[in-house]
Amino acid sequence: MQEDIDLALEAAEEGMQNSIVHFQRELLKIRSGKATPQMVADVKVEYYGMPTPLNQVAGIKTTDARTLVIQPFEKKMVSVVEQALYAANLGITPQSDGEVVRMVVPPLTEERRKQLVKQASGFAEDAKVSIRNSRRDAIQEVKAAVKEGYPEDAGKRSEQTVQELTDKYSKQVDSIFAKKEEELMTV
Structure with missing residues (x-):
């Protein structure tokens, strides 16, 4: 039973990491006025x-x-x-x-910069939704294990671990987005 919980936590963390990687790839496609x-x-x-x-x-x-x-x-x-x-x-x-x-690469207008920040914000929100979906899946597996006889206090600790992972990766998304926003708004 503990192995199933550990696998669910690993799968959740891997899903969250993949969300970050995908988010970073999407941001690379946004042209910031600099040639790359x-x-x-x-x-x-x-x-x-x-x-x-x-x-x-x-x-x-x-x-x-x-x-x-x-x-x-x-x-x-x-x-x-x-x-x-x-x-x-x-x-x-x-x-x-x-x-x-x-x-x-032509310089970006102020209006275009704002559009690009909005687009990057959408990518950030998509990444956070994906992270929350990974959290939801892991918590559902933990709750199912508790119903099957897994100790309730251990289940609560596992849920807390999943929430900590979610917070960690959500903060990473915010940090990455803030850097991209600064890069886009710098003339």
């Missing part, structure tokens, strides 16, 4: 008939805070990379000089 290689991480390029991640056919680097430079490993891939970036609809027009593709 993660902006084009999901772009696929047609390479010898196969959709291939951009970072496998080109070097991606930032030359300054607002310029992303993509240099294909093969010169003939420049136009293919440029077309893939157009098709990705990132909101930034790629510019090619025949050897590299440059993407200049």
Whole structure:
């Protein structure tokens, strides 16, 4: 019986950790006015008939805070990379000089910054809901075990442990969101 409770607690913590990881991945997709290689991480390029991640056919680097430079490993891939970036609809027009593709990230307006903070806030709330769902599932398993004969005081301690995990991961979400909000609102 104790093993079942321990498994439920581990599953809850793992679910909460996964919520944090997913939240961080979603935040990476929000463009903050700064050029980062993660902006084009999901772009696929047609390479010898196969959709291939951009970072496998080109070097991606930032030359300054607002310029992303993509240099294909093969010169003939420049136009293919440029077309893939157009098709990705990132909101930034790629510019090619025949050897590299440059993407200049325009500065964000105040209104757009507020929209992005709102979007990040939505991601934070989704992460918290996911954390609470993990808590709910674990507590249901503990209550079911108590009904089957697991000691009630041990069940209460297990529920308290689940609540402490929930609080810990919810605070992490708040902390991560606060950093992203500050990054977005900094001009």
